[in-house]
Amino acid sequence: MNYIAHLQKDKKLAAILGTEIHELKHQKNIPVRLMASIMSQQLHTKVAAVIFKRFLDLYKGKEPNPQQVLDTPNEILRAIGLSNAKVGYVKNVAEFCLSQAITDKKLAILSNEEVIDLLIQIKGVGRWTVEMLLMFSLGREDVFAVDDLGIQQAICRIYKLDPSNKKVMKEKMEKISAKWIPFRTYACLHLWKWKDN
Numbered sequence: 001m002n003y004i005a006h007l008q009k010d011k012k013l014a015a016i017l018g019t020e021i022h023e024l025k026h027q028k029n030i031p032v033r034l035m036a037s038i039m040s041q042q043l044h045t046k047v048a049a050v051i052f053k054r055f056l057d058l059y060k061g062k063e064p065n066p067q068q069v070l071d072t073p074n075e076i077l078r079a080i081g082l083s084n085a086k087v088g089y090v091k092n093v094a095e096f097c098l099s100q101a102i103t104d105k106k107l108a109i110l111s112n113e114e115v116i117d118l119l120i121q122i123k124g125v126g127r128w129t130v131e132m133l134l135m136f137s138l139g140r141e142d143v144f145a146v147d148d149l150g151i152q153q154a155i156c157r158i159y160k161l162d163p164s165n166k167k168v169m170k171e172k173m174e175k176i177s178a179k180w181i182p183f184r185t186y187a188c189l190h191l192w193k194w195k196d197n
Contacts, residue, residue: 006180006183007190010176010180012159013190015158016190017190018193022186022189024135024136024139024185025139027137029104030103030104030107030133030138031097032063033136034093034097034122034125035069036048036055037132037133038093038125038129039052040052041086050081051080054080054081058072058076066094066097067094069094070098074087074091077091089122089124089125092122092123092124092125093122093124093125102118107138108138112140115134119133128145128147128148131144131147132145134185135188141182141183141184141186142181142183142184143184144174144177144185144187144188148188151173151188152169154192154194154195155173156169159176161173
């Protein structure tokens with residue numbers, strides 16, 4: 001189903017939707033996607049891409065399995081440009097995915113909240129990181145990233161919200177986004193694009 005008609009019911013959102021239709025992709029090898037998102041935290045997209053390529057080069061350009069990552073010495077991971085903390089977090093992901101037998105199949109049958117509850121047990125992985133994974137790797141159509149700064153800024157501008165009280169602002173954002181169910185991911189994609197332009 002085309003999500004645009006549904007989102008256009010919200011007149012304020014309709015004003016910024018534009019004509020582009022976003023498509024969600026399903027990516028394979030979720031453990032590696034999760035590691036990649038940790039590597040990219042607080043980095044410019046281009047820098048993150050370079051580091052991820054160096055990471056893959058350690059495994060002859062192929063995506064490693066969690067055991068291979070655990071077997072990689074920390075200093076080798078540091079040498080590709082990861083901080084001590086990020087090396088630890090990447091290894092936490094590998095360890096968790098092994099011990100919990102995390103596979104793409106296993107995650108595919110869980111609801112969004114179940115995926116979040118499962119993966120935020122990993123030290124270094126927060127709710128926002130899992131939400132990005134749900135959107136960009138698992139292709140889930142109804143994820144709302146209330147903690148994302150870009151989404152907050154866009155909604156505050158479009159709906160004239162006062163960002164000074166974070167708690168109240170987030171409650172209002174959740175209320176606004178309820179109108180977009182079951183296509184909140186697409187709304188977020190359009191909000192990010194509008195903000196970038």
